[in-house]
Amino acid sequence: METAFTTSIIEAKSFLEQGAVVAIPTETVYGLAANALDESAVMKIFEAKQRPHFDPLIVHLSSASEIEKYAVEVPDFALQLAEKFMPGPLTLLLKKKNLVPDLVTSGLSTVGLRVPAHPLALELLNALSFPLAAPSANPFGYISPTSAAHVYAQLAGKIPLILDGGDCSVGVESTIVEVQNDVLIIHRVGGVSLEELNAFGKPVVLQLNQSSNPSAPGKLASHYAPRKPLHVGDVNELIEKFRNLKVGIISFEKRYDSGETFVLSAQSSLNEAAKNLFKALRYFDKSNCEVILAEVFPNEGIGMAINDRLKRAAAHQ
Ligand code: TXA
Ligand code: MG
Numbered sequence: 001m002e003t004a005f006t007t008s009i010i011e012a013k014s015f016l017e018q019g020a021v022v023a024i025p026t027e028t029v030y031g032l033a034a035n036a037l038d039e040s041a042v043m044k045i046f047e048a049k050q051r052p053h054f055d056p057l058i059v060h061l062s063s064a065s066e067i068e069k070y071a072v073e074v075p076d077f078a079l080q081l082a083e084k085f086m087p088g089p090l091t092l093l094l095k096k097k098n099l100v101p102d103l104v105t106s107g108l109s110t111v112g113l114r115v116p117a118h119p120l121a122l123e124l125l126n127a128l129s130f131p132l133a134a135p136s137a138n139p140f141g142y143i144s145p146t147s148a149a150h151v152y153a154q155l156a157g158k159i160p161l162i163l164d165g166g167d168c169s170v171g172v173e174s175t176i177v178e179v180q181n182d183v184l185i186i187h188r189v190g191g192v193s194l195e196e197l198n199a200f201g202k203p204v205v206l207q208l209n210q211s212s213n214p215s216a217p218g219k220l221a222s223h224y225a226p227r228k229p230l231h232v233g234d235v236n237e238l239i240e241k242f243r244n245l246k247v248g249i250i251s252f253e254k255r256y257d258s259g260e261t262f263v264l265s266a267q268s269s270l271n272e273a274a275k276n277l278f279k280a281l282r283y284f285d286k287s288n289c290e291v292i293l294a295e296v297f298p299n300e301g302i303g304m305a306i307n308d309r310l311k312r313a314a315a316h317q
Pocket of ligand 1: 026028029030031032055056057058089091093105108110111112114116134135136137172173174175176
């Protein structure tokens, strides 16, 4: 199969209407999209990604006003969150309606719903008469793509079309939350920060710890991973420990003398660092370094999501 690039919404729409998968830009990472209401289209996502069927997909909507088409018993608090963060990097887990195929939710009674903030994604969703199921557009377990070129590098020959919307502005995946009895449960930290969620004044519980529960592979200890060994910690100590190897260093704001450094934000902006994180991991995975070292980032704002992804990317060592 040949993989083409396009910037045409009409072309992407036509592929999707024929039941094909199309990689689409979102503000977080690129997604691998198909008609969420068509099981045979959704099946192609799992095939292209080599994704296990126990891993449910997020359903992307054109607007928060569509939530109640696909979910039932939506708590008021969930609607308040939707009002505030949609479009944006937030996924709400809600009790699903029957029209959402079991294949999309891996048989779970909940569905993840999200309204992406990328203009092309929104334009496409508005042009379609169905929502889009889309996981990140990477082979299962590998680093998520934040540009059309990243998608091509991993999925060329496996998908027919990539809608090119440039570089993703957020760079890490959406924050996944669930509301239970007015308590907010965070299942994955991401583009919406803990501080922003705390601002609602409701109790917030983090359930990010490594899980053996296959219903949430984004929580698997090893995920988002490069092929090379990655170590996260005090970089000066790690440089000493790996002094016999050629190292690639991912740092927040400063250069190191030993080894090549990829500075994520010379201006010390965590948002800019998040935007560059997956690009840096891919860069060193391809470079001639033998081991990747990364700093621990300030654990505030989107820094929490950066630390979470680095930890999981390092976990298969
Ligand atoms: O930012 C994002 O969320 C990106 C863009 C493309 O929208 N999507 C994304 O999808 O990161 P994916 O499939 O790579 O990660 C979604 C995570 C998975 O770990 C999945 O297990 C979890 O969300 N998930 C989806 N539906 C769920 C559900 N009903 N219950 C529990 N976890 C769910
Ligand atoms: Mg993913």
